[in-house]
Amino acid sequence: MSALGKKKLSDIEIAQNTVMEKITETASRVGIREDELELYGAYKAKLSESLLSRLKKKKDGKLILVTSINPTPAGEGKSTVTAGLGQALNRIGKSAVIAMREPSLGPVMGLKGGAAGGGYSQVLPMEEINLHFTGDLHAITAANNALSAFIDNHIHQGNELGLDPGRIVWKRALDINDRSLRNVVTGLGGPANGHTREDQFSITAASEIMAILCLAEDMADLKKRLSAITVGYTYEKKPVTVEELGYQGSLALLLKDAMKPNLVQTIEHTPALVHGGPFANIAHGCNSLAATKAALKLGDYTVTEAGFGADLGAEKFLNIKCTTGGLVPSAVVIVATIRALKMHGGAGLDDLGKPDASALLSGCSNLQKHIETIRAFGLPYAVAINRFSSDSEEEIQVLKEWCAENSHPCALAEVWEKGGEGGEELARLTAELAEKPSAFTPLYKPEDPVKKKIETIAAAVYGAAGTIFTSKALKQIKEIEANGWGELPVCMAKTQYSLSDDPARRGRPEDFTITIRELKPSTGAGFIVALTGEVMTMPGLPKKPAALNMDIDEAGRAKGLF
């Protein structure tokens, strides 16, 4: 999200004041011919299959991950730094392409109003990216709910596979914030209207199909993963897959276009592949593998991001996405802001305007832990100080000195206010770090037992003193290993606000344990979700939703997105 600074223009005003170039021009600068694009208007395009197969022969560029400290209400601006760093790399003469997640409509209408970077480091056209974009999320919603209808129809029409209606684990989905859909009863109204059962709606970003789309290599892999989705269990507790129902072909067909990465541009015309947006707790929280792989072929540098802080997003990017796709990152940028560090050091949201070097230094403990995590993966890193207009020179100096004392490479990023120009120092630093051959090593091996994988993450990434498994979780691990899913990576569902599983504990908590309450196999996506507490997969709307301020004028100009 945007910095809370003194700028006169809002994000949408900056976006609407920008003269975009035709997307065919942006594409041509990275060697894409017009006939290799599927245009969606003049400023959005999907990469065609012919382009994707031509690119396969090209050499990969370097991969740079942007992650951050644990998020706080003060804002971190990871997407803004990602867009800004891409722009800055191009300004210093490198060829850089950005790979980012696409926003979810629900939060846009609810709280956020928009999510495509901020200030002078945005991806455009922001109105369209924030609304329906090229329809990917709608296609995923359609496939998700088609599968629900197929499951209920299977039971209604005789239930040949013996699915236990009480053990359907496949949920319905909508790209919306709607608390009333969290818990529903479907199939009321007598036998002609289906069988009555409890169900839940998740937001589309939390659909396993979103995670599948983001981890599939190609159409064949997509179908394989769709086939492997566990929709529920029989009365004998045997898992039932989509393949047994026979719908993998139709679901893949529904995702035919959604599988293709979307090309847009930043304010400075840097190419950006904005594609896929899975949740970062019950899923892995990164844009599609297809987009990242295409970006690596198109630019010498690919700048990408992962959801939430490094404990959730970067860990999954590295342990799940990189291992699944064979990606080898070259460097990591860890975004921190003075304001957020101060909150990690104990300052309240209302006190962030006051200089407070002591809170700032104390909050650096959070940053320090994430740095140690990135080091544990064998990767070089740089701290990006994402400057907010309200930050004082003194505080920036304090943070810079802390970095210097601890030998942490660091650069000020003024990309919200100045675009790429404000990120040149960061770009030079990052490019330099990425020069060395990567020593990237995932934290665990596929053959490690599920329990050990979780313990490894808790110890190495969260700094937990121990991991407690509930008896339910232990039983589920046994079932998971008995079903042959033990070699899948683990996808941790933990609060994003703390390194621990207690959202109130900011900074760098110590002497805490992590409790694993429940496990959920996502056999299509290819990971085992480990839940440390309740995870909300359907957000609610606030008292005054952002939608109340939205409008469109006679000229078709959007208002109220920000």
Add this chain to the structure above:
Amino acid sequence: MSALGKKKLSDIEIAQNTVMEKITETASRVGIREDELELYGAYKAKLSESLLSRLKKKKDGKLILVTSINPTPAGEGKSTVTAGLGQALNRIGKSAVIAMREPSLGPVMGLKGGAAGGGYSQVLPMEEINLHFTGDLHAITAANNALSAFIDNHIHQGNELGLDPGRIVWKRALDINDRSLRNVVTGLGGPANGHTREDQFSITAASEIMAILCLAEDMADLKKRLSAITVGYTYEKKPVTVEELGYQGSLALLLKDAMKPNLVQTIEHTPALVHGGPFANIAHGCNSLAATKAALKLGDYTVTEAGFGADLGAEKFLNIKCTTGGLVPSAVVIVATIRALKMHGGAGLDDLGKPDASALLSGCSNLQKHIETIRAFGLPYAVAINRFSSDSEEEIQVLKEWCAENSHPCALAEVWEKGGEGGEELARLTAELAEKPSAFTPLYKPEDPVKKKIETIAAAVYGAAGTIFTSKALKQIKEIEANGWGELPVCMAKTQYSLSDDPARRGRPEDFTITIRELKPSTGAGFIVALTGEVMTMPGLPKKPAALNMDIDEAGRAKGLF
């Protein structure tokens, strides 16, 4: 749907064997510049706002409506004749543009497998039109469900407007066939998860937002109609509108692109505007007014269709769509098939292969009634005999003679098998009929009382001996008139299979009455729905859904659509 003939190729094979031209070429033939299109790939485009406003100055061409006898399981092929007639008019040297509804995904995955004409009279690219197309239905689904979330959130957050949760009339929607969503309970799980209430999901085509989009003149009119939606009633039974909730701007913003007509081509490259697809019972069943108006500006002839038989589709096209949009049709084509007429004459579905002149002549009574209806509107008409490969020459001769004896202009349409070439006779006949100045007159006036409007339709269009109103219906009519909605047109929800309200009565039933059980004001769309029985607004899936045969191969080629 396609004729059940002896052709070797299926609809999708014919479609995939066709070399499409770039949509920019199709567009240029009707004077549209490339920069006036918003491309969605090479073969689909939306008409830009700048084009639509440039067109306003142009003269309208002639409007031809394609309707049919009451549908039977034997198939009529109205969309096929519509596409074929458009192609044929172009072949005989006229400039014709087609305006059609866009298919709904639910039935495509369920029973239909596809709905974009058939044989050599299809609109292309059929796979994409049948799947997500340009995302219009998804945008409508999103707006529909956003409104549901806003309503429930309003109640959850204090219910300032005093909405009675038991009297919310706004339903949720999905573009799916899913009987389990017909009756649901939402908001379970305690007070943090909303208030518990009953709700229903309709298929998106039945959403009032679909009807609104199809009747709105422009963005200002769209917002006005969205504002006027009645979402429910207060505890004092006062209607509550979207405007009172304050969400008309955000809903309009969600529909920004969906409002723009979609341009595609037929197999013979005739331009076709495929846009909007409301139900033909609880809504008016025609493509968008925006598409029809654009088509009238682009071609000398616009060929369009309306849902189901003339008793439902044409009646609403003429009384609702034409009066709302100020359209003046020039001629009507009534599609009949030998097979369907025989069913109206008493033949069974399994006996249609046998010649049966007596059933055929008896079934002509159904056709005769629809002809009388079109005459009542003051319009010239032609009967199109949509030839199926299995039809015998003798039977065609019998039907032609019946037409001649009754002085009904008539032409054989072999458009499924031969494309435009097979529709030249029909094209010449239709063009000739459209020459005379139109004497079009709607059947009732806005100021007629609601009861009288319904009685007029029942008598003049269905041939009913009388109309019975239940006490509930009479009470609702009073409320409707008290709320100031009495001048809206009436939208009849009646079975499509019979002129009466009993689906079993084929042919031309006599001495029957129509019973009006309930009325539902669609104050946004701008009509009062009069229900003659239960209307299913959420279809179910059959035992073997069409989706089971669908697939996509490595080259991205769709399979199993037909």
